[in-house]
Structure formats: structure tokens, C-alpha cells
Amino acid sequence: MFDFLSKTAPKSAPEMKASATQKAVTWAGSGRVAWSARDTATLTRNGFAANPIGFRAVKLISEAAGALPLVVQDRETRFDRHPVQYLIARPNAAQGRAELLEALYGQLLLSGDAYLEAVGEAGLPVEMHVLRSDRMRLVPGRDGWAEAYEYSVGGQKHRFEVAPDVSPICHIRSFHPQDDHYGFSPLQAAANAIDVHNAASAWSKALLDNAARPSGAIIYKGGDGQSQLSADQYDRLVDEMESQHQGARNAGRPMLLEGGLDWKPMGFSPSDMEFQKTKEAAAREISVAFGVPPMLLGIPGDATYANYQEANRAFYRLTVLPLASRVMSAIADWLSDFTGDRLEIRPDLDQVAALSGERDAQWRRVSEATFLTQAEKRALLGLPQVEVE
Numbered sequence: 001m002f003d004f005l006s007k008t009a010p011k012s013a014p015e016m017k018a019s020a021t022q023k024a025v026t027w028a029g030s031g032r033v034a035w036s037a038r039d040t041a042t043l044t045r046n047g048f049a050a051n052p053i054g055f056r057a058v059k060l061i062s063e064a065a066g067a068l069p070l071v072v073q074d075r076e077t078r079f080d081r082h083p084v085q086y087l088i089a090r091p092n093a094a095q096g097r098a099e100l101l102e103a104l105y106g107q108l109l110l111s112g113d114a115y116l117e118a119v120g121e122a123g124l125p126v127e128m129h130v131l132r133s134d135r136m137r138l139v140p141g142r143d144g145w146a147e148a149y150e151y152s153v154g155g156q157k158h159r160f161e162v163a164p165d166v167s168p169i170c171h172i173r174s175f176h177p178q179d180d181h182y183g184f185s186p187l188q189a190a191a192n193a194i195d196v197h198n199a200a201s202a203w204s205k206a207l208l209d210n211a212a213r214p215s216g217a218i219i220y221k222g223g224d225g226q227s228q229l230s231a232d233q234y235d236r237l238v239d240e241m242e243s244q245h246q247g248a249r250n251a252g253r254p255m256l257l258e259g260g261l262d263w264k265p266m267g268f269s270p271s272d273m274e275f276q277k278t279k280e281a282a283a284r285e286i287s288v289a290f291g292v293p294p295m296l297l298g299i300p301g302d303a304t305y306a307n308y309q310e311a312n313r314a315f316y317r318l319t320v321l322p323l324a325s326r327v328m329s330a331i332a333d334w335l336s337d338f339t340g341d342r343l344e345i346r347p348d349l350d351q352v353a354a355l356s357g358e359r360d361a362q363w364r365r366v367s368e369a370t371f372l373t374q375a376e377k378r379a380l381l382g383l384p385q386v387e388v389e
Helices: 024-031 040-049 052-066 083-089 099-111 191-209 231-244 275-290 308-337 355-368 374-380
Strands: 070-073 114-120 127-132 136-140 146-153 158-161 169-173 216-220 261-264 345-348
Touching: 024 191, 040 052, 040 099, 040 191, 052 083, 052 275, 070 083, 083 136, 099 114, 099 127, 099 308, 114 308, 146 169, 146 275, 169 275, 169 308, 191 216, 308 355
Parallel strands: none
Antiparallel strands: 070 345, 114 127, 114 169, 136 146, 146 158, 216 261
8 A cells, every 4th residue: 555644665575376265175174074076986985885784785785686586478468488487587698597686786876876778779779788887977968858868988978769669778767856866876865984994994094093092191300401302303202113113013012202201191081982882873874874784784772673583574575576577567568568468577476585574474364364256366466367378
């Protein structure tokens, strides 16, 4: 600012280059929790590849749903031999039914979207392949519905055009309240719990690397008026601590301190003692997001179910069967567009071992109901009018 009284300009300050928003960024970021990114690749890496609870939950659901026995039927007939059954039993040359369905359910659980490709010229597809969700992009048309799907891999893109009557891609997605085209995965709901669980595991690993005990403090009591170590002394001390006294192989090794150095051990704080409970609570939140009873994942401290059998039955009834029914219904509608006949593909509940007790009781009640006709009994049991064709 110019001084009007003295008519002289003040000395100019040295020019400094800095962002106008740097102070705001520094202030806003200080002391905040660092959460991981929420994109599909990061969630899959942190919640599946690097987290045992998420890995086991996805494997448990996808393997159980992929191993369910399936029946193919229409409104009148349950088929014993049908081309759709052969296609599902051997969908392609590299995969059987269990491998393809496990990959399909896994993609749906990890990303909220699953894509199945049909291979063939006309009629029922000759092969089916599961495509990676992170490589697929939906191309919406003017009406908002998908007009094409774009698959990117290795720097190349392949476009699947969607015809009015049939689509080469079967897109199965989980419910997402804020997205019209893509689904919402359990990993997104459990992302915070996954970060907490992974951070607790990293903390435990660091504790083991430091001789499985909390660290202490080296106090310098220097003489001759010196209040701190020189740079060379400090670097030498740090190198010696890292090489001679850290890690499991150095556990219990005595420490030799030179003059002026004193070791003061530190014990666990109350927050450290609660760390394991925090990790177990995060594990339970992950299991809840996927719909797997914590008892089936070996998480301690959970007594929601009286025994393992009851937890397993709830797992099938509340998680596996609803997921499998929805996915197989979508696949049946998709394949029906190729064949022209409306088919139904659903799990055969009579062959699910976890539900044998429930099914036996239901069959007994229906068979003893003398006021019902045979057609009504078959309808109550989910059977078509004719047994086998």
C-alpha cells in the first residue's frame, strides 16, 4: 500500500509463489481419517484380495449358490432333458456349470454388476461366458435404456449392439437407489469396515515386527551441556535399533546403551487393549453387509444363532436362495428371448441339504391336507402340472 503522508512507497516483499487454496487444503486435510478409494478395482483389492473376511464371504456365497441343483420348467412341464440344461451344464469349453456360476455370482457380489455373453449365430447360444464387470461400460440410448455394451481390454474395445428383441449381453445388477445403469455391491456398503479391519491387521503386523510388544523410549541424558544427539549419533542409533532390535528374530535380544542413554519401556494404553475388539466388530459389519452369519466365518463373540446348523439354514434361506433365484430368473428370461419359449430356471429346494428339515415338514403338511386337490398340492410345492417330459 502507498504511504500518502511520506509520499514514498514501502519496500516490496519478496515474490513468493503459492496456491491460493493451499491453506484451505492443509487445514481441511489435517487430522482427517484416510479412507481408501471407492472404485471397483480398489474395493476388490482391499475387500477381497487383501481381506480374509470379505474373501471368505464372497467365496462362501458364490460357491453355495453355484452348487445349487437347478430345474428347468415351463408353466406345465418340468423338463428332464432340455437344450438349456445342456447349455448350463457345459457353458463353454473352459468352464463347467459350477465354475461359470461361481464367477458370475462373484462378479455380482464384488461390483454389483454381472455380465453374461451369448456366443452363437441364431437360436439358443452355443456358449456362454462371464465378462469382467470392471471392463464393461453400458451405453445408454435416447430413451435411457441400454443400446450397446462396450468391453475394453488390452487397449481395444468391442461393442455389443443390443437388438430390440434380443441382447447378446445378459446384464444382472444389484439394486442401486442412485444409479440407473449400474448396481450397488456389498463391498461398497462395507467399505469403511473393511478399511478398519485392514488397518487393524496392519497394526498387528507392525506390533509383531517390533518384537510383539509396544515400543518404548530412549531418553538421552547428555553431559557437558548437550541436550540432544548430533545428527551422526542419531542416525547411527536408529540404524542399530532397526537392524539389531526389531523383528521377531531379534525378540528378547539385550540392548547395549552407551553413556547418556536410558531405556524407558511403555505399556499398552486402554485404547490398545480395545484394538482387537474393534477389529472383531469390523469383521461382523463386513459379514452383515454380505448376509453371512458371523458364526460361519469363525468370528468370535457372536451368539445370534443357537447352533451352526441353524446359522447355515438362515444363510441359505436369507442370502443364497434369494440371490440364486433372482440371477437364474434373469438368465431364464434372457435365454427365452433366444428360444421363443418362456422358460423358468430355479433352484431345486428339495435337493438342498440345509433345507431338508423344512422341506420334509412342508411336504408332510401338504400331503396330509385332504381338502386340497392334487393340482393344488403341486402348485403349493412349486411343481408344474406334469412331472417330467
